[in-house]
Amino acid sequence: MSGGAAGYAPAAISIEHVDKSFGANQVLSGISLEVAPHEVICLIGASGSGKSTLLRCINLLEPIDAGRISLLGHPVTGGNIDQNLVRRQVGIVFQSFNLFPHMTVLRNVTLAPTKALRMPRADAEQQARELLTRFGLQDKQHEYPDRLSGGQQQRVAIVRALAMQPQIMLLDEVTSALDPELVAEVLDLIRELASGGMTMLIATHEMSFARDIANRVCFLEEGRIIEDAPPARLFSSPQDDRTKRFLRRIVEAGRL
Amino acid sequence: MTDDQGGVGAGAQLAGGFGSSGRGPRLLSGGGRRATVISTASTLVVLAALAAIFWFAPGSAAVRHTFFNPQDMWQSFVGNPRKGYYSVGEALWLNIRMFLVAEVLILALALVIALARQSTSPVMFPFRVLAMIYVDFFRGVPLLLVVFVIGLGVPALRLPFVSSQSAAIYGVCALVLSYSAYVSEVYRAGLNSVHQSQVAGARSLGLSHATALRYVILPQAVRNIIPPLLNDFISLQKDTALVGVLGAIEANEAAQIYSSTVFNFSSFTVAAILFLILTIPLARFTDRLVARDRARRLAGGLR
The missing domain is CATH 1.10.3720.10 (MetI-like)
Structure with missing residues (x-):
């Protein structure tokens, strides 16, 4: 794994006082967050609290208005940044999969390695098959995405991001668009990634999953991190009134 | 098999052939033998009416000669450079x-x-x-x-x-x-x-x-x-x-x-x-x- 002695390794993700607005709507206000290598952090909060925007800003899909973001010790905001180089280190998976519908599963997974990393096609396909096999998708490699279930599509989307051998994975509500019975297979995959030491920042509505997998859980509201604590503490004895209110609503909805 | 059953069978086949082959809207829609008969008859009537108007119009002979003369059609199709076309x-x-x-x-x-x-x-x-x-x-x-x-x-x-x-x-x-x-x-x-x-x-x-x-x-x-x-x-x-x-x-x-x-x-x-x-x-x-x-x-x- 990357990095030297744990104490000296730079933060995998370092976010300092980041602001982001869409027009008059301020989505992130002064967010700061550090993610250590191999750490798994879950972002929880209501829809519109800024979780997705934060992930998209880290992947440079959205420009930030103020503040700094560094990845693996290198600043990625400000001028003179090769966005494509940054994105190759940071995989992101979306709620809506965004698989390429006109390509087979295998081609979906090999496109970026062959075109962006100039990996020879045979090597890329070899790697893709290994990843697909590891996550139980080997018999789907020649299918088109519309022939797969939602859960299978999302697992392919995660494999597609992993094929770039990223240092960091950002998961944006990856189970929110799935039928309830398909959620487990995707969560199992993420658990396996976590146990393999992948650094992950996960926006999720699955509270029990967050409690189970995260090293830390951050509760966001109105573009601010209200509370940042290990899951045991955040879920059983939240400090802030807003966190308590949010968790109470979740419990009432039967989701915790 | 009686005549009656045979008729129904053929009608169903026709309907299947024209109506539900699954390529979106078709020229001939389903409905069996009756529909086929009606559409054939109506097509013949319309064509006959148009032909009659064309044929019995006062200037029909002139138009047929000027626009549909088989000999001129053939001549122009093959061409004749010596005659200038x-x-x-x-x-x-x-x-x-x-x-x-x-x-x-x-x-x-x-x-x-x-x-x-x-x-x-x-x-x-x-x-x-x-x-x-x-x-x-x-x-x-x-x-x-x-x-x-x-x-x-x-x-x-x-x-x-x-x-x-x-x-x-x-x-x-x-x-x-x-x-x-x-x-x-x-x-x-x-x-x-x-x-x-x-x-x-x-x-x-x-x-x-x-x-x-x-x-x-x-x-x-x-x-x-x-x-x-x-x-x-x-x-x-x-x-x-x-x-x-x-x-x-x-x-x-x-x-x-x-x-x-x-x-x-x-x-x-x-x-x-x-x-x-x-x-x-x-x-x-x-x-x-x-x-x-x-x-x-x-x-x-x-x-």
Whole structure:
């Protein structure tokens, strides 16, 4: 794994006082967050609290208005940044999969390695098959995405991001668009990634999953991190009134 | 098996054959033998009425002689250079060649224009404006005028090489200039039809803008616009006839020469039939693609 002695390794993700607005709507206000290598952090909060925007800003899909973001010790905001180089280190998976519908599963997974990393096609396909096999998708490699279930599509989307051998994975509500019975297979995959030491920042509505997998859980509201604590503490004895209110609503909805 | 049962069986078969083969709306809809009988009868009545009007009109004999004289039709189709007219059939080959060359050039130029118009970077600003002016201009100016300006104006400049090409080449240039404006708008609609999340998906993997466009966006865009593209090409096929005004011997011009030599318009009928033979297969092919696309969308397939 990357990095030297744990104490000296730079933060995998370092976010300092980041602001982001869409027009008059301020989505992130002064967010700061550090993610250590191999750490798994879950972002929880209501829809519109800024979780997705934060992930998209880290992947440079959205420009930030103020503040700094560094990845693996290198600043990625400000001028003179090769966005494509940054994105190759940071995989992101979306709620809506965004698989390429006109390509087979295998081609979906090999496109970026062959075109962006100039990996020879045979090597890329070899790697893709290994990843697909590891996550139980080997018999789907020649299918088109519309022939797969939602859960299978999302697992392919995660494999597609992993094929770039990223240092960091950002998961944006990856189970929110799935039928309830398909959620487990995707969560199992993420658990396996976590146990393999992948650094992950996960926006999720699955509270029990967050409690189970995260090293830390951050509760966001109105573009601010209200509370940042290990899951045991955040879920059983939240400090802030807003966190308590949010968790109470979740419990009432039967989701915790 | 009694007669009655046999009848029902045949009716059901017909209904299956015409009505539910799953290619979208059909000329003949289902409904069994009764419907087939009715549609056949109604077709015969309409055709007979039209034929009667044509046949018993006061000037029918004159019209038949001027437009449908079998001998003139055959003469103009094969041509006779010694008598001063060309073969309409042979001239059609020029239409086909102009169409094929123009089609390829239009597809390429229109794509460049569409990409320039769709660009967002500040560096591309002048190209964005140029592309917009280009499209506005060539969509607004009648094609015939463009043919005249290119075909008569460029030779008059007396430039080396550029001014000494054949009428067909100038004609193709005019067709390309004009049609590229239309087709670039078709491309643009196609590019816009690909959901923004596909761009995000591609860019998030570290693919450059150009690579994302080439492998992710364009293939999906082109798939969405094949029917409207083919539609434009059907009209391009017959607009090659406009190049005749420059003196290129294409089918319509050959027909014109025949009619002014022999004073009979049957040659135009021949040209019309030949153009129909070219365009109808493309039209039916387009229909099939549209129906297939519809079926695929209904089945919840490709976005």
